[in-house]
Amino acid sequence: xxxxxxxxxxxxxxxxxxxxxxxxxxxxxxxxxxxxxxxxxxxxxxxxxxxxxxxxxxxxxxxxxxxxxxxxxxxxxxxxxxxxxxxxxxxxxxxxxxxxxxxxxxxxxxxxxxxxxxxxxxxxxxxxxxxxxxxxxxxxxxxxxxxxxxxxxxxxxxxxxxxxxxxxxxxxxxxxxxxxxxxxxxxxxxxxxxxxxxxxxxxxxxxxxxxxxxxxxxxxxxxxxxxxxxxxxxxxxxxxxxxxxxxxxxxxxxxxxxxxxxxxxxxxxxxxxxxxxxxxxxxxxxxxxxxxxxxxxxxxxxxxxxxxxxxxxxxxxxxxxxxxxxxxxxxxxxxxxxxxxxxxxxxxxxxxxxxxxxxxxxxxxxxxxxxxxxxxxxxxxxxxxxxxxxxxxxxxxxxxxxxxxxxxxxxxxxxxxxxxxxxxxxxxxxxxxxxxxxxxxxxxxxxxxx
Numbered sequence: 001x002x003x004x005x006x007x008x009x010x011x012x013x014x015x016x017x018x019x020x021x022x023x024x025x026x027x028x029x030x031x032x033x034x035x036x037x038x039x040x041x042x043x044x045x046x047x048x049x050x051x052x053x054x055x056x057x058x059x060x061x062x063x064x065x066x067x068x069x070x071x072x073x074x075x076x077x078x079x080x081x082x083x084x085x086x087x088x089x090x091x092x093x094x095x096x097x098x099x100x101x102x103x104x105x106x107x108x109x110x111x112x113x114x115x116x117x118x119x120x121x122x123x124x125x126x127x128x129x130x131x132x133x134x135x136x137x138x139x140x141x142x143x144x145x146x147x148x149x150x151x152x153x154x155x156x157x158x159x160x161x162x163x164x165x166x167x168x169x170x171x172x173x174x175x176x177x178x179x180x181x182x183x184x185x186x187x188x189x190x191x192x193x194x195x196x197x198x199x200x201x202x203x204x205x206x207x208x209x210x211x212x213x214x215x216x217x218x219x220x221x222x223x224x225x226x227x228x229x230x231x232x233x234x235x236x237x238x239x240x241x242x243x244x245x246x247x248x249x250x251x252x253x254x255x256x257x258x259x260x261x262x263x264x265x266x267x268x269x270x271x272x273x274x275x276x277x278x279x280x281x282x283x284x285x286x287x288x289x290x291x292x293x294x295x296x297x298x299x300x301x302x303x304x305x306x307x308x309x310x311x312x313x314x315x316x317x318x319x320x321x322x323x324x325x326x327x328x329x330x331x332x333x334x335x336x337x338x339x340x341x342x343x344x345x346x347x348x349x350x351x352x353x354x355x356x357x358x359x360x361x362x363x364x365x366x367x368x369x370x371x372x373x374x375x376x377x378x379x380x381x382x383x384x385x386x387x388x389x390x391x392x393x394x395x396x397x398x399x400x401x402x403x404x405x406x407x408x409x410x411x412x413x414x415x416x417x418x419x420x421x422x423x424x425x426x427x428x429x430x431x432x433x434x435x436x437x438x439x440x441x442x443x444x445x446x447x448x449x450x
Contacts, residue, residue, distance in 0.1 A: 079311060097304065
């Protein structure tokens with residue numbers, strides 16, 4: 001079933017890498033699922049939160065791009081942090097991603113399931129059992145596509161993202177045409193002003209805003225399967241597009257919907273927008289867009305998890321059985337099956353929680369903590385590795401050291417700030433998920449000692 005041929009090299013070009021990066025953040029999914037949360041936290045300042053967190057994430061993106069010059073690596077953050085700070089720190093950077101991706105199987109597949117049920121069985125949308133079962137079906141289907149080859153995954157992603165983009169552009173056009181002259185929230189420069197925030201307000205919005213952007217780094221995990229240099233180009237253009245997109249979509253939501261309508265829509269904000277813009281059944285295209293976006297991000301997260309686990313196992317930081325490559329498809333099929341099994345297990349375990357909403361909120365917040373953890377390590381690694389660039393001109397100093405360093409420090413601040421605000425379940429998922437990494441690390445140390 002497997003051999004040591006390795007991953008399928010030279011499979012992705014710059015355009016495909018960019019699409020993977022955009023799809024990794026799941027634009028429609030992120031807006032649909034997290035808008036209600038961020039608006040409840042900071043109101044119209046959501047626009048500013050997304051802008052400034054986008055600039056923070058841009059600094060982390062620069063760190064990934066510069067560190068990738070060391071060597072293209074499927075492990076990305078794991079490999080480069082390990083190269084700079086040592087294998088144990090690298091392990092925990094990789095482990096943070098693995099844990100976040102595992103929780104994401106809950107926070108992504110549940111919206112896919114609720115959107116699907118909204119189309120085919122609206123009366124079951126709040127039925128946790130039906131939602132869980134539908135989520136497991138989606139997870140299984142996407143896993144099959146990902147396992148059968150990176151080109152299959154790429155083609156599927158191009159189709160999904162293309163259809164999603166068409167619907168989103170229709171929503172943007174309709175919103176500005178119908179509501180710019182009579183908005184629910186009158187647009188103002190205050191939305192963007194950094195002086196509108198208190199430190200507490202900014203930190204509150206930032207933890208959710210960072211979740212909007214997570215996932216673009218899948219392009220770096222696919223760097224061994226891309227043409228030389230295209231992963232970095234994909235990451236750059238994905239980030240530029242995402243910052244613009246999220247700002248525009250947040251403005252769209254605010255000019256179309258009142259605060260009460262946003263809160264009532266919960267995880268179906270795009271459907272609420274579409275319902276005010278287009279007559280039925282055309283408004284259901286927004287639901288379809290959310291489904292397509294969610295399926296796309298499930299795919300990229302499976303890719304990211306499997307490549308990271310494969311790379312860690314290949315380097316003997318995890319049991320080598322997880323480094324199995326399918327002889328025909330040239331995909332890390334063992335690691336892919338692991339994320340599928342963990343996702344299904346978590347889905348059915350979390351179905352015993354009181355409501356779908358609680359499952360979603362706990363997993364999203366926990367993921368936010370883990371994103372801050374492994375991405376901040378990457379930012380610090382870049383700043384330290386390239387510290388000599390401080391003497392090589394202002395441009396190099398900012399790009400290689402200062403911007404990644406400030407972004408990393410910001411993420412540490414957000415992570416520390418968030419801990420007292422989390423409930424027990426979220427803290428156990430967020431901090432406990434990372435601390436569990438000591439167990440496989442010790443077991444691996446014992447295994448290698450013998």
